[in-house]
Amino acid sequence: MNAGSTTKPLPRTPELIAQAYAAMSDQEAERVQAGFAAAAARPVTLRANALKTAPGEVAEKLTERGIPFERVPWYEDAFVLGDGVREKTVWELELYQEGKVYLQSLSSMLPPLALAARDGADVLDMCAAPGGKTSQIAALTGGTAHITACEMSAPRAEKLAYNLSKLGVHGVNIMRTDARRLDEFFSFDHILLDAPCTGTGTFRLGDDRAENRMTGKLLAKTARSQRALLDRALTVLKPGGTLLYSTCSILPEENGEQVAAALRRHRDCSIVPLAVQQAGVADDDAKPLPASTRALAGAFEDGSIPTLKSAVEGTVTVCPSQRFEGFYLALIKKQ
Numbered sequence: 001m002n003a004g005s006t007t008k009p010l011p012r013t014p015e016l017i018a019q020a021y022a023a024m025s026d027q028e029a030e031r032v033q034a035g036f037a038a039a040a041a042r043p044v045t046l047r048a049n050a051l052k053t054a055p056g057e058v059a060e061k062l063t064e065r066g067i068p069f070e071r072v073p074w075y076e077d078a079f080v081l082g083d084g085v086r087e088k089t090v091w092e093l094e095l096y097q098e099g100k101v102y103l104q105s106l107s108s109m110l111p112p113l114a115l116a117a118r119d120g121a122d123v124l125d126m127c128a129a130p131g132g133k134t135s136q137i138a139a140l141t142g143g144t145a146h147i148t149a150c151e152m153s154a155p156r157a158e159k160l161a162y163n164l165s166k167l168g169v170h171g172v173n174i175m176r177t178d179a180r181r182l183d184e185f186f187s188f189d190h191i192l193l194d195a196p197c198t199g200t201g202t203f204r205l206g207d208d209r210a211e212n213r214m215t216g217k218l219l220a221k222t223a224r225s226q227r228a229l230l231d232r233a234l235t236v237l238k239p240g241g242t243l244l245y246s247t248c249s250i251l252p253e254e255n256g257e258q259v260a261a262a263l264r265r266h267r268d269c270s271i272v273p274l275a276v277q278q279a280g281v282a283d284d285d286a287k288p289l290p291a292s293t294r295a296l297a298g299a300f301e302d303g304s305i306p307t308l309k310s311a312v313e314g315t316v317t318v319c320p321s322q323r324f325e326g327f328y329l330a331l332i333k334k335q
């Protein structure tokens, strides 16, 4: 650059983000790039905790405090706060301090909705801390699910316990353990595997530190872990049960490729479509999917939740955008 030039350096692109673009059509790469740019102005979002309040009360209290918000058509408990409202404003609310709301990104509200655990079911959350999705599963089942929540990291397991208690989620069996080594003696009706990943879906243009985090070395490590976690999950899933696999990544290596390989290793398992028109029907046995899963299918189809092409049909890759982090969801059923 010439001395005295005012040209700003271009934002750097982490190796894995460049790798993601290379795997897409030009049109999709442009949408993703625009999403990463818009992410800088992503609004703060929260979930009304149905175990302690109703969305009506949250709407009323936010209005009283002069905090603007919008709702979304696919989930009555989700609130999108107005431009310029920061997390700090939420921390100061009684609603927050009393555990009536939980700060949670819109994308991370999707896996429990797609899993749609039955009331009273045995549910395993394999990678649970800090507990946003564990508590959402509890709320969606009215506190009736028997939940086991695994977390490998000790400080994160403590945070999980704290959050569950604050949110009024009782009776969860918290296991501070490596879920890859869960005893095969266990069995569950539903499993959420919100896997450790590179986090490429959460990238924001201009975040130069992402370059040090999102590396090929990290991808190799997370992909190994995802494979082992998927194998263990599909082993401890009961026949007839469902597993929701999710990542906050847009890399095929962590998403469709993992799922396709797992289905080749576990021939008794298959995809339940989340994204196609017939998503109202669970598969061969033609059981209707729960309302929350159908609402999501509608939102994927009408574009209110933007998606990218997924290599495995019926699974969903959420396109990064101003509102949504890039995310991946696959619902798998065991025969």
Ligand SMILES: C[S@@+](CC[C@H](N)C(=O)[O-])C[C@H]1O[C@@H](n2cnc3c(N)ncnc32)[C@H](O)[C@@H]1O
Residues within 6 Å of the ligand: 108, 126, 127, 128, 129, 130, 131, 132, 133, 134, 150, 151, 152, 153, 156, 177, 178, 179, 180, 194, 195, 196, 197, 225, 229
């Ligand atoms: C993507 S975060 C989970 C976020 C969480 N589901 C939520 O909604 O709040 C992944 C978590 O998995 C934990 N983890 C990673 N590998 C694990 C393993 N093998 N067994 C159990 N937990 C693991 C990490 O420590 C991290 O807390």
